[in-house]
Structure formats: structure tokens, C-alpha cells
Amino acid sequence: MLRSPLSSAERKAVLSLPGKELRTSAHRDIVRPGHCSKFSSLVVDGLAGRFDQLANGHRQITALHIVGDFCDLHSVAVPQTGWGIESLTETVVRLVPHEALLALSDSSMAIAMAFWRDTVVDASVLAKWNSALGRRSAKSRLAHLLCEMSLRFQQAGLGTDSDFHFPITQAQLADVLGITAVHLNRTMQALRQDGLLTTKGPHYHLPDRARLCRIAEFDDRYLLLTRGP
Amino acid sequence: MLRSPLSSAERKAVLSLPGKELRTSAHRDIVRPGHCSKFSSLVVDGLAGRFDQLANGHRQITALHIVGDFCDLHSVAVPQTGWGIESLTETVVRLVPHEALLALSDSSMAIAMAFWRDTVVDASVLAKWNSALGRRSAKSRLAHLLCEMSLRFQQAGLGTDSDFHFPITQAQLADVLGITAVHLNRTMQALRQDGLLTTKGPHYHLPDRARLCRIAEFDDRYLLLTRGP
DNA sequence: CGTGACCTTGATGTTAGTCAACGAATGTGG
DNA sequence: CCACATTCGTTGACTAACATCAAGGTCACG
Numbered sequence: 096m097l098r099s100p101l102s103s104a105e106r107k108a109v110l111s112l113p114g115k116e117l118r119t120s121a122h123r124d125i126v127r128p129g130h131c132s133k134f135s136s137l138v139v140d141g142l143a144g145r146f147d148q149l150a151n152g153h154r155q156i157t158a159l160h161i162v163g164d165f166c167d168l169h170s171v172a173v174p175q176t177g178w179g180i181e182s183l184t185e186t187v188v189r190l191v192p193h194e195a196l197l198a199l200s201d202s203s204m205a206i207a208m209a210f211w212r213d214t215v216v217d218a219s220v221l222a223k224w225n226s227a228l229g230r231r232s233a234k235s236r237l238a239h240l241l242c243e244m245s246l247r248f249q250q251a252g253l254g255t256d257s258d259f260h261f262p263i264t265q266a267q268l269a270d271v272l273g274i275t276a277v278h279l280n281r282t283m284q285a286l287r288q289d290g291l292l293t294t295k296g297p298h299y300h301l302p303d304r305a306r307l308c309r310i311a312e313f314d315d316r317y318l319l320l321t322r323g324p
Numbered sequence: 325m326l327r328s329p330l331s332s333a334e335r336k337a338v339l340s341l342p343g344k345e346l347r348t349s350a351h352r353d354i355v356r357p358g359h360c361s362k363f364s365s366l367v368v369d370g371l372a373g374r375f376d377q378l379a380n381g382h383r384q385i386t387a388l389h390i391v392g393d394f395c396d397l398h399s400v401a402v403p404q405t406g407w408g409i410e411s412l413t414e415t416v417v418r419l420v421p422h423e424a425l426l427a428l429s430d431s432s433m434a435i436a437m438a439f440w441r442d443t444v445v446d447a448s449v450l451a452k453w454n455s456a457l458g459r460r461s462a463k464s465r466l467a468h469l470l471c472e473m474s475l476r477f478q479q480a481g482l483g484t485d486s487d488f489h490f491p492i493t494q495a496q497l498a499d500v501l502g503i504t505a506v507h508l509n510r511t512m513q514a515l516r517q518d519g520l521l522t523t524k525g526p527h528y529h530l531p532d533r534a535r536l537c538r539i540a541e542f543d544d545r546y547l548l549l550t551r552g553p
Numbered sequence: 554c555g556t557g558a559c560c561t562t563g564a565t566g567t568t569a570g571t572c573a574a575c576g577a578a579t580g581t582g583g
Numbered sequence: 584c585c586a587c588a589t590t591c592g593t594t595g596a597c598t599a600a601c602a603t604c605a606a607g608g609t610c611a612c613g
Contacts, residue, residue, distance in 0.1 A: 155455035177546035226384035229502025273458025317406035
């Protein structure tokens with residue numbers, strides 16, 4: 096989860112953070128939009144998404160949180176969130192009280208920096224998605240997302256670079272990519288046609304990841320592979 | 325700038341940060357894309373933008389930095405940036421060494437939190453733009469940007485809520501909104517037609533800001549008007 | 554008086570949205 | 584075990600938003 100170098104004592108302190116675990120079915124709000132929260136949620140199982148919704152009902156998912164991710168470490172620094180978090184599939188989250196996180200970052204500058212760094216990586220991903228949504232075609236966006244997710248699942252020890260379990264519906268994927276579900280369906284077919292993607296239910300396979308990265312212009316540095324100072 | 329409550333001593337420490345000032349003409353890189361930086365830049369005069377560029381030459385501007393903004397406080401936590409910063413007009417920035425910022429946040433937990441909070445607000449704005457780029461029409465995006473910028477200029481003491489000096493070209497504005505310059509031009513004309521915008525050179529005037537906010541579904545909370553914990 | 558940066562306009566092409574329907578898989582209660 | 588509903592994926596016909604291409608207009612500046 097925290098993409099930072101920490102001493103083993105620090106790492107242990109983070110991993111043993113207290114918190115009530117909460118199991119939810121798919122399509123439930125974990126954090127309601129605009130809510131002022133007293134906890135940060137750690138994804139223990141399943142898949143969660145940060146979203147924003149417009150008056151006409153259109154949704155945009157602005158982040159995907161796989162197991163091991165903190166959804167809203169942000170809310171420690173700014174409790175009033177401008178977004179919501181929902182479960183995309185059946186999901187278990189651990190609700191860690193802000194006091195515990197604040198106490199921990201008070202106790203160690205390295206941990207405080209690690210939390211800050213996590214927010215910065217989140218911002219990097221958001222900036223990358225900004226340019227994708229503004230300037231790329233649907234196909235290129237999907238290719239880029241597949242590259243990103245395969246890497247993240249691999250980093251989290253949940254898959255290889257070309258195979259991962261990604262339990263998301265096409266409608267939700269469309270909300271990530273800023274297109275309609277119909278168009279996403281056709282775009283996935285195009286990638287399949289090109290021999291760049293096969294799926295069996297929630298299992299995604301990338302037969303030629305190198306080529307996929309090339310057409311997606313995927314540069315993994317924004318995911319912080321070069322670790323902290 | 326830092327949208328946080330600090331003691332006057334802390335505030336003073338931040339404002340008296342050292343750093344060499346640098347004047348650049350328009351369209352110059354302040355931070356080259358992917359560069360590993362040792363400074364964070366504070367905008368002293370002019371207008372700067374964070375951008376990302378694709379192989380085909382298409383650009384996306386992912387943030388606008390007005391005077392008083394720190395461009396890349398991020399780079400203190402993660403020196404290798406995944407983006408570039410450019411001057412959009414003639415601009416003066418102060419290059420504050422990371423050591424000075426680190427020393428300052430070491431010295432005061434409140435300042436460390438303020439820096440973190442600033443990153444969180446940046447992420448909030450990015451998330452908002454994500455949903456705008458993914459799910460809004462060009463007209464709605466432009467309306468939203470105008471609402472946002474008028475508020476930010478006002479907060480910075482550089483304008484009223486309906487009048488501000490915004491020295492940006494239409495091509496640059498198009499790169500913010502993720503549309504072409506041609507389409508931006510027509511979209512601005514549509515807003516003028518609706519009596520929602522007049523411009524005289526770089527001077528923007530919003531004749532009916534309330535209505536503009538309504539059609540933009542502009543909710544200012546993401547800009548952190550509700551201050552820290 | 555020419556040049557370059559910026560803004561504006563028109564004609565045409567392409568991507569993606571909308572609407573409507575159907576099929577496959579899964580689960581539920583009678 | 585079977586009608587039934589629900590959710591999810593897929594397809595086709597049509598439309599709207601925006602991109603692209605090409606040209607001209609305005610203004611400041613040397």
C-alpha cells in the first residue's frame with residue numbers, strides 16, 4: 096500500500112492500525128459525497144471507487160482502489176471530502192479513525208511524509224487521467240487503464256503483469272473512462288480484435304503487454320516506481 | 325496561498341522562505357516534464373500551468389497556478405515529477421529549495437500538515453476536473469472553469485467574484501478544457517450570447533455569476549472554503 | 554509596411570452518445 | 584423444478600458534439 100520506504104517498526108505500526116471492518120455488497124456508498132468523515136478506509140477485500148456525480152445522473156469514477164489501498168487518506172488532512180467512495184463489487188474495508196492516523200504521523204516524521212507521499216501519488220494518477228480524458232481516444236484510454244491496472248495489481252502481489260482479476264462491470268469501466276457503456280463495449284471488442292486483450296468473466300489477460308503499452312504511450316513513472324528520497 | 329490556519333509566526337516563516345527569483349517570457353518550461361527537481365516554485369507574478377503532452381503533440385493543461393500558488397509542493401515529497409510546468413504568460417517564480425521546505429515542515433507539525441493539505445486541495449481540484457473532462461459538455465466545462473477561476477482570483481485578492489484579469493490565450497484555455505482552440509472559440513461565443521461572459525483582452529467579466537454557477541453546477545466546497553480540522 | 558501571434562469563420566469528417574432491443578447468466582420464490 | 588425478475592453484455596440505427604482543415608481578419612510591434 097504505502098509506496099514509501101519505512102523502517103520495519105514504522106511499517107508494522109501502519110499495518111496494525113486499529114479499525115472496525117465493514118463488509119458491503121456492490122454499489123453501496125462507503126463514503127457519501129460531500130460527507131465530513133472521521134475515518135479513513137483501507138480496502139481489505141474487493142474493489143472500491145472514488146466518484147463524482149452530476150445533476151443529470153452522469154457519473155465519473157476518479158480513482159480505483161484495489162486491496163491494500165487507502166481510499167481517503169486525504170480526509171485526515173481535509174475531513175470534508177468533495178467526492179464519494181463506493182464499493183464496485185462486494186468489498187471489505189477497515190475504517191481507521193483519523194485520531195489514530197494523526198497520532199501516528201505525529202510520532203514519526205517518516206510516516207507523516209509517507210502519508211503525504213501517498214497523496215502526491217494519487218494526484219499524479221489524477222493528473223495523468225486528466226490528460227487521458229482530455230486528449231486521448233476511447234481506445235487509447237482503455238489501453239492505458241489496462242496497463243496501469245495490470246501494473247498496480249502486480250505491485251500489490253495480486254497478479255502478473257499480464258493476468259489479473261479485475262471484478263468491474265462494463266458500466267463501471269465506462270464511468271472510469273468517461274464514455275458510455277455501449278461505446279466501451281465496442282472499444283473492448285476493438286482491443287480484442289487487435290489481439291491485445293482477452294477476458295473470461297473478471298479475469299483479464301493481456302496477450303501482448305509490450306505492444307499495448309506502446310499504443311497507450313504508457314510511461315509507468317507516474318506510479319512512483321522510483322521510490323522516495 | 326496555503327489554504328490553512330497557521331499561527332502568525334508560522335505564516336511568517338512560510339512567506340519569508342528563501343529562493344532565487346526567475347523571470348521567464350511566455351511559453352517557457354519552468355519545470356521540464358519528468359525532471360527530478362530540487363526546488364518548488366512559488367508564482368510571484370504572471371500565470372503558470374502544469375501540463376502533460378502526448379506523442380502526437382496534443383497537450384493537456386492539468387492545473388493553473390495564479391500568483392501566490394505553489395506549483396509543485398508535490399516535488400518535496402516526490403522529487404521526480406510526472407509532469408511539466410510552463411509559463412503561460414510572462415511570469416516570475418521563486419525557486420524555493422526543498423531543504424528549506426523540509427526543514428520548515430520538520431520544525432512544525434502544523435506547517436507539515438499545511439503542506440499536506442495543500443496537496444490534498446490540489447487533488448480535489450484534479451478530481452473535479454476529471455469528472456468535468458469525462459462527463460461534461462464543452463460549454464459546461466468552460467462555465468465551471470470561469471466560476472472556479474473567479475473564486476480563486478477573489479480568494480487571492482486579485483479580483484472580485486465577477487471581474488478578473490486572466491492573461492491566457494484561447495489555445496491555452498482549450499488545452500485546459502480538453503477541446504480544440506476552434507471549438508473553444510465557438511463555445512465562448514455561446515456563453516457571450518447567453519449573456520454570461522464578456523471579455524476585453526485579458527479582462528474577464530461575468531455579468532450574471534449566479535446563473536453561471538447554476539448552469540455549471542458549481543459547488544465551491546472542493547476549493548476548501550471550510551478550513552482545516 | 555511587413556511579420557507574427559492571436560482570434561474568427563465556414564465546410565466537412567469522425568468519434569462517441571442516444572435509444573431501443575435482445576441474449577445470456579444468475580438468483581428467487583412458488 | 585420452473586416461471587420470473589434482475590443484472591450484465593451485445594448489437595443496430597440514428598444523432599449530436601466536437602475535430603480537422605483551410606482561410607481570412609485584427610492587432611501590436613519592429
